[in-house]
Amino acid sequence: MEQASFRVFETNLVSDLYAKGRPTYDDKIVKHIIGSILTKIKGEKHELMVEVACGSGQATNVLAPYFHNVFATDVSESQIALAKAGNQFDHIKYQVGSAEEIDVKDASADLLVAAESVQFFDLDKFFSEVRRVLKPGGCFAVIGYVHPNVTPITSNGVQRQLTASLTNAVKNTIIDNIGKKLVPIYYEVQNGYPKIFEAMPAKQKLKEYFHCIYDTWKLKNVCDFVNSAILLKCPDETFPIDSENKRVEVLNAFVSNVSQMLESSEISPDSVTSYEADYKMTVITASEFE
Numbered sequence: 310m311e312q313a314s315f316r317v318f319e320t321n322l323v324s325d326l327y328a329k330g331r332p333t334y335d336d337k338i339v340k341h342i343i344g345s346i347l348t349k350i351k352g353e354k355h356e357l358m359v360e361v362a363c364g365s366g367q368a369t370n371v372l373a374p375y376f377h378n379v380f381a382t383d384v385s386e387s388q389i390a391l392a393k394a395g396n397q398f399d400h401i402k403y404q405v406g407s408a409e410e411i412d413v414k415d416a417s418a419d420l421l422v423a424a425e426s427v428q429f430f431d432l433d434k435f436f437s438e439v440r441r442v443l444k445p446g447g448c449f450a451v452i453g454y455v456h457p458n459v460t461p462i463t464s465n466g467v468q469r470q471l472t473a474s475l476t477n478a479v480k481n482t483i484i485d486n487i488g489k490k491l492v493p494i495y496y497e498v499q500n501g502y503p504k505i506f507e508a509m510p511a512k513q514k515l516k517e518y519f520h521c522i523y524d525t526w527k528l529k530n531v532c533d534f535v536n537s538a539i540l541l542k543c544p545d546e547t548f549p550i551d552s553e554n555k556r557v558e559v560l561n562a563f564v565s566n567v568s569q570m571l572e573s574s575e576i577s578p579d580s581v582t583s584y585e586a587d588y589k590m591t592v593i594t595a596s597e598f599e
């Protein structure tokens with residue numbers, strides 16, 4: 310499958326907003342991935358996890374405890390700077406580097422991870438690297454998600470009748486404001502990586518879905534998530550958000566849209582105690598690359 314490499318996380322502002330607005334991965338996902346290696350490498354300790362496109366460490370820090378050594382890379386200097394700042398372990402080495410050229414020995418990784426990132430790679434080159442870098446029996450894991458489903462919670466309970474409209478407001482604000490080349494990528498991830506899964510040259514591959522749910526979000530958290538996505542564009546694209554004022558305008562319009570939805574359902578925005586954010590995450594585990 311032909312897919313170009315996308316470089317969209319290259320500024321301090323984008324990295325800061327990303328670190329603030331994005332989720333980490335919960336225990337179910339971690340256990341599922343680690344369990345996939347355990348069944349293949351029975352009884353042995355896990356020596357090395359390699360992570361490509363580690364961002365600011367969202368997957369690195371939750372998977373690191375299962376390995377003696379972790380080598381985490383990202384092509385963006387600003388992402389690696391934040392990952393280093395948030396590092397929780399001595400055995401993680403961070404380095405700027407691309408997924409298409411991974412600076413580790415052949416057949417060295419028990420686990421190779423790409424969280425929320427495989428959609429950005431030159432896939433042919435990347436899959437060659439997965440084949441080279443994995444130990445025999447080693448596991449390749451992909452995680453991906455788009456927006457969460459958002460539901461307001463009031464003192465009268467969970468207001469599910471508003472989930473679809475609020476979730477669409479989040480999604481549409483993002484789709485209307487990201488670079489247009491990223492829109493098909495967004496749908497590929499939302500649909501559970503159908504094309505990428507099909508193209509993955511592995512004898513064994515499995516796709517599962519998990520829900521990561523936060524039920525104490527404030528509207529600020531919803532806005533932080535939107536904010537972490539709307540600045541993304543490819544370097545050669547023109548883009549609806551061309552200034553800081555414009556970004557603030559988009560967020561203000563989003564907040565007033567949410568207020569109107571609540572009010573038209575006769576819910577006072579002040580009666581909302583929190584929001585539930587339910588991320589549907591796709592997790593692919595694969596081995597025996599051909």
Ligand SMILES: C[S@@+](CC[C@H](N)C(=O)[O-])C[C@H]1O[C@@H](n2cnc3c(N)ncnc32)[C@H](O)[C@@H]1O
Nearest residue numbers: 318362363364367384385407408424425426429
């Ligand atoms: C959406 S973020 C994901 C970060 C983190 N892994 C997570 O789970 O949230 C995508 C990351 O992919 C990185 N990236 C994009 N293309 C890349 C490539 N070809 N090689 C390495 N990293 C890449 C970006 O710099 C960015 O940090």
